[in-house]
Amino acid sequence: MAPSASDFVSVRFSTDDLPDRDRHAFVREVLGRQILGAEITALTDGPVCSHFALTALPGLFFTSGENSGFRLERTRRDLADGKDDLFLSIQTAGVTIASQLGRERTFCPGEVTLLSGAETGFAAFPSASRLVSIALSRAALAPLVPGLDDALMRPLPSGSEALRLLASYLHELENGYALAVPELRRVVVGHVYDLAALVIGPGRDAAEAASARGLRAARVREILAVIRAGFPDPAFSLHRVARKVSLSPRYVQDLLHETGASFTELVLRLRLEKARTMLADPRNDRLKIIDVAYACGFNEVSYFNRSFRRQFGASPTALRANA
Numbered sequence: 001m002a003p004s005a006s007d008f009v010s011v012r013f014s015t016d017d018l019p020d021r022d023r024h025a026f027v028r029e030v031l032g033r034q035i036l037g038a039e040i041t042a043l044t045d046g047p048v049c050s051h052f053a054l055t056a057l058p059g060l061f062f063t064s065g066e067n068s069g070f071r072l073e074r075t076r077r078d079l080a081d082g083k084d085d086l087f088l089s090i091q092t093a094g095v096t097i098a099s100q101l102g103r104e105r106t107f108c109p110g111e112v113t114l115l116s117g118a119e120t121g122f123a124a125f126p127s128a129s130r131l132v133s134i135a136l137s138r139a140a141l142a143p144l145v146p147g148l149d150d151a152l153m154r155p156l157p158s159g160s161e162a163l164r165l166l167a168s169y170l171h172e173l174e175n176g177y178a179l180a181v182p183e184l185r186r187v188v189v190g191h192v193y194d195l196a197a198l199v200i201g202p203g204r205d206a207a208e209a210a211s212a213r214g215l216r217a218a219r220v221r222e223i224l225a226v227i228r229a230g231f232p233d234p235a236f237s238l239h240r241v242a243r244k245v246s247l248s249p250r251y252v253q254d255l256l257h258e259t260g261a262s263f264t265e266l267v268l269r270l271r272l273e274k275a276r277t278m279l280a281d282p283r284n285d286r287l288k289i290i291d292v293a294y295a296c297g298f299n300e301v302s303y304f305n306r307s308f309r310r311q312f313g314a315s316p317t318a319l320r321a322n323a
Contacts, residue, residue, distance in 0.1 A: 008185060009056040015049050024048045027070065037081050037117070038074045043126055055173060060189045062134040062170055066094075073122040084118035085135045086148075088196050090167060094129035098122065103153040107131075112156040112163060114200060119152075132170060136196055144197035151200050162198035169195060169221060187259045191217040219245070220255050227263075231270045232297045238263045271296040272311050275304070279316055280323040289316050 013030075015023040024042055027050050032040035035054070042048050052065030089096070091107040098105055098113065100121030107113060115121060118138075142148050157163070173188060194217065226244045230236045241263070242249040256263055275296045278284045284292065293304040293316075308316050 009054070011054045012052070013054075014051040015047075016051070020047065024070075032072060036072065036074075037078050037083060038072050039078065040070050040072050042070050043124065044069065049128075057185050057189055059137050059140060060135065060192055062132065062173075062192075064130075064132040064170070066128055066130045067125040068094075068128045069125065071122055071124040074117065074120055076120055079118065079120065084116065084138050086138055086141060087115045087117065088134045088136060088199065089113050089115065090132045090163070092130045092132060094125075094127060096129045096131060097124040097126070098153075100153050105153065110158045112158055112199065113153060114151045114156065116149075116152055132167065134170070134192065134196060136193065140193055141197065141200075144193065145200050148200070156200060160199060162195055165218060166192070166195040166199055169217075172221065172225060187217075187220065191221070216255065216258070219247070220259065223247075223252055223255060227266060227270065231267045232274065232295065234294070234297050234299050236267065236297065267297070268307060269311070271298060272308055275308060275316065276312060276319065279320045282323075285320075289320075292316065 015027065018026055024040075027048050028040040031050055031052070032038050040048075046069055048069045050065065050067050050070075052063050052067075054063045055061065089098075089107070089112065091109055091111050093109050096107045098107060098115065098121065100115055100119050105113065115123075116138075117135075138148070145151070169191065222245050223241060226241050227236075230240065238249050238252060242252045245252065247255075253263055256266060259266070261269070275292055275298075278287070278292050278295065287295075289305075290301050293301050296304075298304040298307075305315060308314075308319075312319060314322075
C-alpha cells in the first residue's frame with residue numbers, strides 16, 4: 001500500500017489547516033484512498049482529525065502522527081489493487097483498536113504489531129491515538145524473517161533494544177537534509193529493514209547478520225547526526241567528527257563510503273541543499289548571496305557559485321529569481 005516513490009518525498013499535514021466541512025472528505029480521499037488504499041469512515045458526528053508526517057523512499061514509507069474520530073478499513077474491493085505491503089505499527093500514545101485475520105486487539109502505548117495489506121481488516125481511532133507506522137515490502141522483508149506470516153496480529157516484544165533503535169532512527173529521518181542526499185537513501189532503507197526484522201524476530205543467521213549491520217548502521221547514524229549538526233560551520237572537519245564519535249578519521253571515512261559519499265561530498269551536498277532551501281524562501285529575500293553562502297558553511301563565494309551551478313544547473317541568483 002506504499003505510494004510509488006522514485007525519489008525522496010516528505011509531507012506534513014494537519015486537518016487543523018482545513019475548514020471543518022472539508023476535513024472528512026480530505027482524510028477519506030487523500031490519507032485513505034490515495035496513500036493507504038483503504039476506506040475511511042467517521043465514527044461519530046464529531047470531528048475527524050489527522051495530523052501526520054509522511055516520509056517516502058523507494059521501497060519504504062513511514063508515517064507518524066495523531067488520528068481520532070475515524071475508522072480505516074482495508075476491504076475486499078481495496079485488495080484488488082494487489083498490494084501486499086506489511087505495516088509495522090508502534091503505538092506511542094492513546095489506543096488503537098485493530099482487527100485482522102479474525103483477531104481483534106486494542107493497542108496501548110509501547111505496543112507493537114504487524115499487519116498485512118494483503119488481508120482485509122480495520123483500525124479504529126475513537127480518541128486521540130498517536131502511532132508510527134512503517135510500510136515494508138513483503139518480498140524484501142521475507143528473507144530476513146522466516147515464518148513472517150506467523151507474526152501478523154501477534155504481540156511483538158515492546159521493550160527490545162532493536163525497537164528503541166528503530167524508533168530513534170525514524171525520528172531522526174524526519175530531518176529532510178540527510179535524506180535529500182541521494183546516496184544516503186539506499187543505505188537508510190537497508191538500515192530500516194534490518195532493524196524492523198530484529199523487532200519482528202528473524203531467524204538466527206539473519207539475526208546475526210542484521211545485528212552486525214545494525215552496529216555499523218548505528219555508527220553511521222551517529223556520524224550523520226554529528227554532520228547534520230555541524231556542517232554549516234566553515235571550520236567543520238572530518239577530524240572533528242571523528243573526535244565527537246570516538247572513532248578514527250579513517251574508520252569514519254570508511255563508514256561513510258558505505259553510503260556512497262565521502263565526508264567532503266556529503267558536507268558539500270548538505271550545504272548546497274541548505275542554500276537552495278534558503279534561497280527559495282521569500283523570508284530570506286533581503287539576504288545577499290554572500291550572506292547565504294556564509295550561513296551554509298562556504299568560505300568563498302566563487303566556489304559556492306560554481307558548486308551551486310554544477311549541482312542544480314542554475315546560479316543562486318537565477319534560482320532565487322525563479323522561486
